[in-house]
């Protein structure tokens with residue numbers, strides 16, 4: 182079997198771990214920098230060209246595409262899928278998960294628990310959206326934000342209106358969400374591979390911060406997965422069509438709520454917090470299918 186890990190550098194922790202895991206499983210694995218690739222297509226021929234040469238075919242790929250490169254990354258993933266490579270996370274699924282609004286709609290439609298969320302045409306009143314989710318405080322979120330950037334806690338209606346006006350003036354897309362205060366700056370990351378949760382951790386925000394992202398200085402500890410939450414996480418990944426996913430949940434007064442489903446979840450935080458070989462689980466899953 183020939184495997185490609187689509188990543189900008191083999192020096193990145195996750196890429197390095199996946200490559201090493203593949204080699205331990207005796208799989209021929211290559212790191213392909215999708216930024217260096219272009220696609221070529223005619224009626225009867227599709228190609229991916231890397232550094233001047235067409236890539237030979239792969240049986241499977243593991244995409245590691247950050248939000249900043251969704252378009253280029255998904256272009257290459259899609260082309261390789263058309264060329265016969267299987268991917269735990271296909272291009273469509275990655276695109277679906279990157280759009281927080283679409284993901285909330287699809288998760289809600291599947292009957293999965295999500296925080297009350299509202300969106301309207303930007304010309305409409307922000308007040309209505311804030312009322313829809315139960316009134317201030319609310320979280321205003323950029324639909325394509327990541328690493329906690331563009332997730333803003335607005336204590337009052339006036340603050341929410343000002344934030345929304347600023348985003349509108351920059352032509353950004355946003356949603357308004359109920360602030361789950363009782364989560365107290367903690368969220369849970371369930372790492373899903375195939376039909377199972379392979380590892381789970383709690384992330385806790387720094388004092389004075391409500392966003393628990395590691396990039397915002399959040400701290401991590403491994404936890405034993407709760408069976409109900411694990412079942413929700415697996416269903417969330419399935420709903421979005423992801424075979425590998427970092428599913429983020431908040432514990433609210435009304436039970437667990439899904440915040441986000443990440444299609445290129447980092448391995449460093451979860452492996453170090455839990456001591457679990459997540460890279461091996463991913464590689465074995467991809468090799469089995």
Ligand SMILES: Nc1ncnc2c1ncn2[C@@H]1O[C@H](COP(=O)(O)OP(=O)(O)O)[C@@H](O)[C@H]1O
Pocket residue numbers: 296320322326327328329330332358359360361362364366367368391392393394429431440441
């Ligand atoms: N509705 C909310 N209520 C309480 N905390 C929230 C809410 N939405 C987000 N957060 C906090 O902010 C963090 C970042 O939000 P998230 O939606 O995951 O965006 P990003 O893609 O930037 O990580 C979450 O991990 C969580 O700690």
Ligand SMILES: [Mg+2]
Pocket residue numbers: 328329394429441
């Ligand atoms: Mg997040």
